[in-house]
Amino acid sequence: MSDDLAGRLVAVLDLDGVRDKAGLMDRAARALALPDWFGRNWDALADSLADPSVWPQEAAERGLLLVVRGWRAFAEGRPEEWRTAEDVFAEAADRTPALAVALILGGSS
Structure with missing residues (x-):
């Protein structure tokens, strides 16, 4: 892992079954x-x-690595929505140097 990602809070967005x-x-x-007022x-x-400022406090302080897994079925079933995502x-x-997003290519487990 590169130094610019070290120390970030990791959040896993598991799309398996979505x-x-x-x-x-x-x-x-x-x-x-996310807060209750998140517009979805x-x-x-x-x-x-x-x-x-809307991230968990620890992520706001350290940066955030969002790991997206289990996304392939969604991408295949909803290709236009996946491109938007x-x-x-x-x-x-x-826009935000404190954020990194990683798409996991393997299975969701």
């Missing part, structure tokens, strides 16, 4: 401990990922 955008948003809200739409996810992850990571 079949739609609503499921992805629910899992993201849980994985990131793409713009709200992008804003939440790019705003360390990828764009959201990439844009948020570009």
Whole structure:
């Protein structure tokens, strides 16, 4: 692991079994401990990922590594939504140096 990722809080976004955008948003809200007012739409996810003030305190202090696993079935079943999710992850990571997103290519276990 490179030094710029060392020490970050790791949050796992497990998409195993997720079949739609609503499921992805629910899992993201849980994985990131997002506030109740999280809007569960793409713009709200992008804003939440790019705003360390809504992350868990430890992540806001140390940085956040979001590990996305179990995503392939969602990507195959909802390719347009998955492209949007990828764009959201990439844009948020570009906007926020404290955030890194990793897509796990192996199984979800």
